[in-house]
Amino acid sequence: PSFRHGIRWDRAQALLAREVAAFVQRNPRSQSLSQRAQKHLMFGVPLHWMNDWGTPFALQVAKAQGVDITDADGHTLVDFCLGDTGAMFGHAPTVVVQAIAQQAAQGMTAMLGGEDAAVVGELFHAHFGLTHWQFAMTATDANRYVLRWLRAASGRKKLLVFNGCYHGTIEDVFVDLVDGVPTQRDSLLGQVHDLTAHTVVVEFNDLAALEAALAKGDIACVLAEPAMTNIGMVLPEPGFWEAAQTLIKKHGAALVLDETHTISCGPGGYTRAQGLQPDALVVGKPVGGGLPCAAYGFSAEWAARVVHAKRTAPPGHSGIGTTLSGNLLAMAAMRATLSELMTPAVYAPMLALSHTLAEGLRTRIAQRRLPWCVTQLGARSEFQFRTTPPRNGSEAGDALDSDLEHLIHLALLNRGVMITPFHNMMLICPSTTAAHVQQLLDTFDNVLDALCHG
Ligand code: PMP
Numbered sequence: 295p296s297f298r299h300g301i302r303w304d305r306a307q308a309l310l311a312r313e314v315a316a317f318v319q320r321n322p323r324s325q326s327l328s329q330r331a332q333k334h335l336m337f338g339v340p341l342h343w344m345n346d347w348g349t350p351f352a353l354q355v356a357k358a359q360g361v362d363i364t365d366a367d368g369h370t371l372v373d374f375c376l377g378d379t380g381a382m383f384g385h386a387p388t389v390v391v392q393a394i395a396q397q398a399a400q401g402m403t404a405m406l407g408g409e410d411a412a413v414v415g416e417l418f419h420a421h422f423g424l425t426h427w428q429f430a431m432t433a434t435d436a437n438r439y440v441l442r443w444l445r446a447a448s449g450r451k452k453l454l455v456f457n458g459c460y461h462g463t464i465e466d467v468f469v470d471l472v473d474g475v476p477t478q479r480d481s482l483l484g485q486v487h488d489l490t491a492h493t494v495v496v497e498f499n500d501l502a503a504l505e506a507a508l509a510k511g512d513i514a515c516v517l518a519e520p521a522m523t524n525i526g527m528v529l530p531e532p533g534f535w536e537a538a539q540t541l542i543k544k545h546g547a548a549l550v551l552d553e554t555h556t557i558s559c560g561p562g563g564y565t566r567a568q569g570l571q572p573d574a575l576v577v578g579k580p581v582g583g584g585l586p587c588a589a590y591g592f593s594a595e596w597a598a599r600v601v602h603a604k605r606t607a608p609p610g611h612s613g614i615g616t617t618l619s620g621n622l623l624a625m626a627a628m629r630a631t632l633s634e635l636m637t638p639a640v641y642a643p644m645l646a647l648s649h650t651l652a653e654g655l656r657t658r659i660a661q662r663r664l665p666w667c668v669t670q671l672g673a674r675s676e677f678q679f680r681t682t683p684p685r686n687g688s689e690a691g692d693a694l695d696s697d698l699e700h701l702i703h704l705a706l707l708n709r710g711v712m713i714t715p716f717h718n719m720m721l722i723c724p725s726t727t728a729a730h731v732q733q734l735l736d737t738f739d740n741v742l743d744a745l746c747h748g
Contacts, residue, residue, distance in 0.1 A: 299666065300664040310701050317349055320708060321367050338352065339352050346715050346716070347700075348703045359384075359385050360384045361384060372710060372711050372726075373712045373723075374720040378715075378719075379555055379557075379674075382557070382558065382673065383580055383635040383724060384724050390584065390631055402621060407620060410625035410628075411625055414632065421561055422591060423571075425597060428591075429590075429625075430589070432586060433577070434578075437462055437517065441515065442612075443600045444515045444548050444574065444600075446607070448515070450511075450512050450513060451512065451514065454495070454507055454515070456686075456687060457496065458525035458688065459519065461517060461519075467493065468485070470687075476495050494507050498687055499528075500686065501541070504542075508545035511546070518550070520535065520551050520564035521564060525687050526669075526694060526717050528686060528687065529669060539570065548573035551575050551576070557579075560641050563575070574591065574593070577589055582627035585624060641672075645672050645722075654735040655675070655738065658738055662746055664746075666680070674722075675720050678718065680693040703715060706737055709740060
């Protein structure tokens with residue numbers, strides 16, 4: 295028989311058939327709602343990514359509270375996906391629900407700020423250390439704006455990213471190393487510009503390649519997650535960021551850290567937890583407690599250059615911003631989230647439970663001698679289909695197997711546990727308890743038994 299990642303593939307296929315049948319049987323109401331939505335929604339869902347789950351049709355949500363999702367058929371699922379991080383502080387967190395209910399009754403958007411604006415600026419400074427902030431609705435937009443500001447402020451055109459990165463649908467980042475050659479990602483739709491003209495890509499943890507690229511003197515900024523999370527997780531090697539920061543500074547580029555996922559490491563992200571000193575920082579997804587919000591900040595030095603670029607530009611459209619960015623509702627949501635949820639006291643049990651989960655997964659993988667490993671980044675962890683943690687995007691990408699991932703996710707879902715549809719990510723929120731973690735581990739055991747023994 296043939297094996298994939300230590301799994302007998304004929305057994306996996308047989309299990310898949312059983313799990314698909316079980317899902318259909320278990321979710322009649324989801325199936326009929328999903329059929330109804332096919333008529334007037336393209337792809338049958340509000341966003342086509344919602345079909346990226348390994349389910350035969352899209353599961354329909356009735357409500358989501360804390361760590362629980364109740365689906366349309368009335369099952370309660372323990373949610374370790376948490377909206378792929380948007381709900382990392384739990385679904386419908388009370389403090390945010392109250393803050394936005396109160397603000398909604400007093401106006402949602404006016405293209406003006408109020409008291410919350412100054413307070414939110416102070417909160418972001420206190421959390422992340424950077425001095426000057428602006429807001430967007432999504433992390434994608436925040437990254438796009440930072441890149442535009444830094445190109446304008448530096449007069450340099452090029453962006454440097456790490457191979458296998460993801461920073462939202464900002465076009466510029468979709469360049470991969472294919473056999474060492476920068477290549478535009480072929481899955482991009484409707485993209486007509488040559489992205490390789492202004493995007494430079496090197497492997498993560500490769501200081502020599504980083505230095506060689508920076509030495510040309512044309513890189514405006516390096517945009518990076520402090521630890522990669524979007525091609526599977528890749529941690530920086532000891533000393534990588536210290537050396538990289540020095541190189542970036544030496545060559546006059548700016549370092550932008552995208553903390554949208556690594557905010558799982560603590561109230562100031564990986565940056566604060568590890569004492570990094572970026573020139574700019576982006577964070578989106580959970581910063582509004584689930585409401586669409588994102589923020590980006592600059593150091594005082596780069597903020598001065600950015601402001602100068604704006605003040606000396608011809609009057610007219612800057613091409614940066616959207617009408618609802620920084621709206622009254624968003625500011626109220628971020629104020630509540632940063633002051634009440636992004637605190638050391640809220641994070642401490644999340645980090646401890648995430649450690650328990652990662653250790654528990656390791657034990658179960660080792661018991662079956664599967665060639666898999668587990669990586670943890672604060673409240674986020676992930677199992678990967680290789681024996682040792684990957685050192686860069688190429689190694690991490692080689693370990694992805696969407697067929698096997700989808701099978702495991704579907705089998706977990708049928709047993710009441712939900713993990714992220716993209717690779718094998720699991721997040722802990724403030725409402726996750728030790729019992730929930732144990733439930734995931736027991737279910738994981740159960741699914742591995744079905745996979746390994748048929
Ligand atoms: N940055 C990072 C690191 C991300 O992981 C993502 C989304 N996965 C984004 C930015 C984009 O977030 P959004 O889709 O909310 O714009």
